Amino acid sequence: MRHQAKGxxxxxxxxxxxxxxxxxxxxxxxxxxxxxxxxxxxxLRPYAExxxxxxxxxxxxxxxxxxxxxxxxxxLAKLFGEISDRFAARPGGYTRILKxxxxxxxxxxxxxxxxxxx
Numbered sequence: 035m036r037h038q039a040k041g042x043x044x045x046x047x048x049x050x051x052x053x054x055x056x057x058x059x060x061x062x063x064x065x066x067x068x069x070x071x072x073x074x075x076x077x078l079r080p081y082a083e084x085x086x087x088x089x090x091x092x093x094x095x096x097x098x099x100x101x102x103x104x105x106x107x108x109x110l111a112k113l114f115g116e117i118s119d120r121f122a123a124r125p126g127g128y129t130r131i132l133k134x135x136x137x138x139x140x141x142x143x144x145x146x147x148x149x150x151x152x
Contacts, residue, residue: 042077055081056103062129063109063117067148075131075147082147086128089118120152 044051054074059082061068070078085103088096097114104110121128127150134144 042073044073044077056105059085060104060106060109062147062149063104063113064106067146069134069144069146071137072131072133072143072145075145078147079129079131083126083128085113086117086121087126089113090122092118117149120149124150124152 044054046054055078058068058070058074058078062078062082063085085100088100092114097110100113101110104113130148130150132146132148134146136142137144
């Protein structure tokens, strides 16, 4: 039984899941939105929102903590520049998940997760 087991396994090992979330968060910050399955989008949302909240502090410590999770310099610069400025006055809820229907190949439910405009 999975009593008090937080998060979704996504049929991956913990290392693979951590790498998946890092890559998806990096892509989200670079492109503004990504298309993925609903389960992955729901798992990515708190991960990305915590990074955005951390980036709003704009301290060296916050930048180093985020750099451990966002591996691309471009994405990190965009996170601490454009994205943190955009959400400076917002108390939370920086992303939106839009359901897109089922994927033709295997019927998986797809969704687009995107950063809000303001």
